[in-house]
Structure formats: structure tokens, C-alpha cells
Amino acid sequence: MDPILLLKALILGVVEGLTEFLPISSTGHLILAGVLLEFNDAKGKVFELAIQTGAMLAVVWEYRRRFAAVLGGLASERAAQRFALNVAIAFVPAALLGLLFGKHIKAHLFAPVPVALAFIVGAVIILWVESRPRPARVDSVDDMTPVDALKVGLAQCFALIPGTSRSGATIIGGMMFGLSRKAATEFSFFLAVPTLMAAGAYDTYKNRDLLSVNDLPMFAVGLFAAFVSAYLCIRWLIRFVATCDFKPFAWYRIVFGIVVLVTAYAGWVDWGQH
Numbered sequence: 001m002d003p004i005l006l007l008k009a010l011i012l013g014v015v016e017g018l019t020e021f022l023p024i025s026s027t028g029h030l031i032l033a034g035v036l037l038e039f040n041d042a043k044g045k046v047f048e049l050a051i052q053t054g055a056m057l058a059v060v061w062e063y064r065r066r067f068a069a070v071l072g073g074l075a076s077e078r079a080a081q082r083f084a085l086n087v088a089i090a091f092v093p094a095a096l097l098g099l100l101f102g103k104h105i106k107a108h109l110f111a112p113v114p115v116a117l118a119f120i121v122g123a124v125i126i127l128w129v130e131s132r133p134r135p136a137r138v139d140s141v142d143d144m145t146p147v148d149a150l151k152v153g154l155a156q157c158f159a160l161i162p163g164t165s166r167s168g169a170t171i172i173g174g175m176m177f178g179l180s181r182k183a184a185t186e187f188s189f190f191l192a193v194p195t196l197m198a199a200g201a202y203d204t205y206k207n208r209d210l211l212s213v214n215d216l217p218m219f220a221v222g223l224f225a226a227f228v229s230a231y232l233c234i235r236w237l238i239r240f241v242a243t244c245d246f247k248p249f250a251w252y253r254i255v256f257g258i259v260v261l262v263t264a265y266a267g268w269v270d271w272g273q274h
Contacts, residue, residue, distance in 0.1 A: 008037045009218045013051050013225025018233050020055040020196075020226075021189065023126060023168030023249045024256075028115040031162060032260065035112060035271055043210050045110075049203040050219060054226030056196040059189045061227075062234050079142060083190075086144050090153035090170075090187070091194045097157050098199070110162050112271035113264055118163025119257030126250035129172050137178030141187050144179070151177040152187060156195070163257075166195065172246070181241045189234065 015033050019026040030048045034040035039047075060067060073080030108114075138144055155173025159166035167188050174184030204211070263269040 008039045009222040013222035014229045017226040017229025025165035028163035046207045051222040051226045052196040053200045054223035055230035058230035086149035089149040093153040094156040115163035116257040116260035119253040123250040123253035130245045136180035
């Protein structure tokens with residue numbers, strides 16, 4: 001395996017892990033990084049979705065006791081059944097819309113300039129929500145109702161637009177609908193498990209003809225890098241939301257989006273198409 005290709009896989013894995021659970025859009029960062037690394041062909045797109053599984057496994061590992069308790073109590077414990085039902089309800093809207101419109105979204109919006117615009121629009125929404133504090137109605141994931149889960153699931157649909165951020169849509173959406181910052185963040189983690197697993201498995205299977213056994217080292221490096229960096233990010237974010245808001249991420253999104261737009265308009269960076 002080409003060591004340069006493995007290095008690119010490592011970099012993209014780290015980018016995925018560090019950005020997947022922050023409200024700054026992992027897809028947007030991967031699109032931009034893929035262009036800069038010249039790893040944005042058809043196989044590169046499959047790789048970007050596949051390594052999300054590494055980030056998903058980081059959630060499973062961090063909350064392994066919680067998931068084990070839920071799985072063990074599905075047959076008899078009402079709390080476990082309610083938790084599983086809420087995650088399933090929240091998963092369905094984006095999954096359905098992704099199946100119906102995913103191809104069209106990839107054809108028209110998976111490019112640096114639309115991503116940069118989504119970065120800025122998403123930042124404005126984050127700043128607006130954070131500037132209008134409201135008392136939380138739901139303090140814990142265990143207190144969520146199926147209606148709460150459906151609302152967060154509908155918010156996740158906006159994340160189909162690259163640059164919006166899946167975690168940003170679910171966390172900020174959850175806060176808008178009455179979840180505490182901690183509850184919205186944790187539910188976003190849990191919702192990532194079926195969402196990222198389904199997206200990665202579906203896209204990998206659909207494009208299996210592009211892959212070969214020789215690609216295994218590249219995918220292994222990307223998955224491992226995504227797992228480690230996502231795990232560290234999750235541990236940090238749990239502590240961060242206990243005392244801070246998301247405004248710093250909004251300003252980061254604005255600056256990053258402007259940089260991409262300016263460099264593209266001035267011709268300093270040939271972003272091209274993803």
C-alpha cells in the first residue's frame with residue numbers, strides 16, 4: 001500500500017473523529033480536506049462515509065455500560081424499551097429522506113462553496129439559539145418522550161445538507177425543543193450510532209465494486225484514527241458542555257466559511273468540485 005495514501009487516510013480519519021461530534025460538520029471538513037489532499041474521487045467518497053463507523057464505535061465504547069444495560073433490559077425493563085424506541089424514532093426521518101434525496105444532494109451540494117455557505121448559515125442559527133436562553137424542560141435523556149425524539153429526528157434531517165453538521169442540528173435542535181444542553185448532547189451521541197452505521201454500511205455496499213482487498217489497510221488506518229480521535233473528542237465535549245455554550249464553534253464556522261469563500265473567489269485555492 002502506498003504510504004502517501006495511508007498518510008491521507010490517517011489525516012482524514014483524524015479529521016472525521018475530531019469533527020463528527022462537534023457542531024462544525026464532519027462532512028464539510030472531509031469534503032474540504034479531500035479536495036486539498038486530492039483524495040476526492042469516487043473511492044474517496046466511499047472512504048469518507050465508511051470511516052464514520054470508527055467515530056460511531058467511539059460512542060459505543062464510551063457508553064458501553066449504558067448500551068449493555070439497554071440491550072439486557074429490552075425484554076423486560078420499561079426504561080430500556082423507551083430509550084431504544086426514542087433512538088429508533090429519531091433515526092427514521094433522516095434515514096428516509098437520505099434514501100429518497102441522497103443522490104440529488106450529493107450531486108449538487110457536495111462541493112466546497114455550498115459547504116462554506118452552510119457553515120455560515122449554521123453558525124448564525126447557533127448564535128441565535130444561544131442568545132435566547134430558555135429553561136430546559138428535559139434534563140436527562142431518560143426523561144425524553146417519543147415526541148421529543150421525533151423533533152430531534154426532524155432536526156437531524158437538516159444535516160443531510162453538507163456543512164450543516166449532524167451533531168449541530170441535533171444538539172441545537174434539541175435545545176430549541178426544550179432539552180438541556182447535556183441531554184441534547186448525549187442524545188446526539190446515541191443517535192449517531194444507528195445513523196453513522198447505516199450510512200456507512202449502505203454507501204459501502206452500494207459502491208462495493210469500487211473496492212478491493214488492497215484497500216483494507218487504508219480503511220483500517222482511517223477507522224482506527226477516527227475511533228481514537230472521536231473518543232478523545234467525546235470525553236472533552238462531555239466536560240465542555242457542563243460549563244460552556246456553543247458560541248465558540250459558531251464563530252469558528254463563520255471564520256472557516258469566509259476563508260473558503262474568499263480563497264475560492266480570489267482564485268488562491270482551486271477548490272474545484274468534490
